[in-house]
Amino acid sequence: MHLPELTSAEASLLGEMRGRLTAQIESAGGALPFDRYMETALYAPGLGYYVNGRRKFGEAGDFVTAPEVSPLFSRCLARQVAECLRNLGGGSVLEVGAGSGRMATDMLTELETLDALPERYQILELSPSLQQAQFDTLSHGVPHLLPRVVWLTEMPAAGFRGVLVGNELLDAMPVHRFRRVEVDWQELTVAVEGGTFSDRWKPLHSPGLAEALEKLWPDAAGVSEGYSSELNMRLTPWLSAVAASLGAGYLILIDYGYAQREYYHAERSLGTLICHFRHRAYADPYLLPGLQDMTANVDFTALAHAALALGFELSGYTTQAHFLIDSGLEQMLSASDPNDLKRHLSLMQGVKKLTLPGEMGERFKVMALARGARAALSGFRSRDMRERL
Numbered sequence: 001m002h003l004p005e006l007t008s009a010e011a012s013l014l015g016e017m018r019g020r021l022t023a024q025i026e027s028a029g030g031a032l033p034f035d036r037y038m039e040t041a042l043y044a045p046g047l048g049y050y051v052n053g054r055r056k057f058g059e060a061g062d063f064v065t066a067p068e069v070s071p072l073f074s075r076c077l078a079r080q081v082a083e084c085l086r087n088l089g090g091g092s093v094l095e096v097g098a099g100s101g102r103m104a105t106d107m108l109t110e111l112e113t114l115d116a117l118p119e120r121y122q123i124l125e126l127s128p129s130l131q132q133a134q135f136d137t138l139s140h141g142v143p144h145l146l147p148r149v150v151w152l153t154e155m156p157a158a159g160f161r162g163v164l165v166g167n168e169l170l171d172a173m174p175v176h177r178f179r180r181v182e183v184d185w186q187e188l189t190v191a192v193e194g195g196t197f198s199d200r201w202k203p204l205h206s207p208g209l210a211e212a213l214e215k216l217w218p219d220a221a222g223v224s225e226g227y228s229s230e231l232n233m234r235l236t237p238w239l240s241a242v243a244a245s246l247g248a249g250y251l252i253l254i255d256y257g258y259a260q261r262e263y264y265h266a267e268r269s270l271g272t273l274i275c276h277f278r279h280r281a282y283a284d285p286y287l288l289p290g291l292q293d294m295t296a297n298v299d300f301t302a303l304a305h306a307a308l309a310l311g312f313e314l315s316g317y318t319t320q321a322h323f324l325i326d327s328g329l330e331q332m333l334s335a336s337d338p339n340d341l342k343r344h345l346s347l348m349q350g351v352k353k354l355t356l357p358g359e360m361g362e363r364f365k366v367m368a369l370a371r372g373a374r375a376a377l378s379g380f381r382s383r384d385m386r387e388r389l
Contacts, residue, residue: 003287004278010054010291017047017290022192031189031200034285035233038174041289043126049290050097050172053129057100062276062293065168066254066320066360067103070350074106076327077165077252080368080379081107082116084163084250087374091162091249092120094152097169101134104149105141107165117148118162124152155245164242167254170303171295173235176209177271179228180220185213190286197286208233216264229264229271230296236306243310248372251312254320256363257298259388272297300367301389307369315368316380317389321361323379324354 006014021040025032042049055061058068066073085091098104104121111117125131131151138146177188179201187209191200204210212231217223242251257263263272275282276293285294304314318326333351336344355361365385368377 004280006291013047013052013054013290014288017041017044018197020044020047021190021197021289025190025192025197028189031191031202033206034177034188034190035174035206037190037197037289038285038294041285042172042174042294044290047290049293051127051129052290053127054291056293057102059279062278064279065099066354066364067106067167068100069353069360070347071102071106072329072332072347072350073324073354074103075110075332076324076329077103077167077254078107078110078116079114079327080252080323080377081118081163081165082111082114083378084252084373085116085118088161088249090119092122092160093118093162094122094124094156094160094164096124096164096166097172098123098125098134099130099167101137103165103167104134105138108138108142108145108148112142112145117145119148120150121145121148122150122152122156124155126153155241158245159247160245161248163250163252164246165252165254168256168295170232170235170253170255170298171257172293173232173238173296175230175232175273175296176206177228177230177273178204178209178213179226180223182225183221185210185220197289206233216260224266224269227266227269229268230273232296232299232302235299235302236309239303239306239310243312243371246371250315250371250373250377251307251369252366253298253303253368254323254364254366255298257300257365259385260299260301261388263297263299263301298365300365303367304386304389312369312371313375314386314389315370315375315377316384317365317367317386318380318383319362319385320364320366321355321357322383323366326382327379329355 043051058064081093095104108121123134138149179186185204186201187204187206189200189202190197273296275285277288333347336347338344353359
């Protein structure tokens with residue numbers, strides 16, 4: 001992909017980010033572990049992709065998420081959240097990374113309709129610009145419910161009771177990248193050559209990476225030459241922080257990804273890392289640091305194992321399509337007035353994108369975890385794929 005035409009503000013931000021990363025690489029001895037490169041590119045204060053104030057979501061941004069595709073996505077999710085809150089006898093909702101605020105607005109609208117409003121709707125958001133965007137969206141959509149909304153910059157204190165929801169959250173965690181060369185594993189670091197960032201493969205040195213690869217491949221003799229992928233070493237620490245906060249409740253996580261056997265299949269030999277800028281997808285993580293989204297698919301098997309080790313129960317694992325259907329999608333669509341042709345057709349198009357296998361329906365998965373609460377949930381009743389993990 002060639003460098004696209006940038007605005008002056010984008011060019012300035014890109015220059016600052018490149019300077020920040022170059023300084024980090026130099027201070028690391030000329031080779032920065034890829035996960036730290038990714039962390040800086042996405043989250044460096046004031047400069048990182050998710051915190052720098054650029055528009056990310058919707059047609060005018062870089063990508064479209066499910067809540068932007070159709071309000072029915074968030075309404076279905078709200079029905080599952082309402083069931084969870086009933087099981088708990090009440091509680092709060094914590095949305096981690098609320099994007100534009102569209103999902104929070106639509107969920108609160110549906111929860112009010114169901115007479116199942118949470119005590120508080122907490123939003124964990126590090127970006128001041130996104131906090132403002134979320135406030136604006138909520139102020140326009142549900143102004144009377146704003147007193148229930150609280151913004152946080154860290155996990156709640158121990159004893160939180162309620163439901164944590166995260167849509168396209170885990171895919172944005174920094175990952176380590178690795179490859180097989182002859183009989184050894186190598187990990188990717190980032191160097192600067194001729195003023196540009198480039199790959200520099202080195203022997204494994206990041207703490208825990210060798211042990212993690214040995215668990216994935218106890219006998220790596222059959223791994224093909226040059227096979228490469230990525231591994232999220234931050235998943236367990238994040239889940240541990242959630243466990244320390246959650247007294248009783250549920251986690252509902254929606255993301256694109258695979259069970260481990262599919263994720264590390266021999267045919268998926270280049271990993272899953274992908275970048276987005278202005279609705280174009282490409283694989284070069286060095287092209288536009290700070291301006292481009294950078295994500296990797298979720299290993300749902302690793303997520304389940306980490307959760308079980310921390311005392312969670314696995315409530316269910318299924319495709320987004322089946323979760324939405326089990327959560328009332330068809331009833332909501334049938335309640336739409338076909339005489340309101342424009343709105344009805346818009347809902348139909350949204351449902352297709354959310355549920356068709358070639359769109360988001362099969363690629364996106366939903367996993368629910370329970371702690372100190374009834375594990376069985378209705379969103380997984382027709383197709384529970386836990387046995388695939």
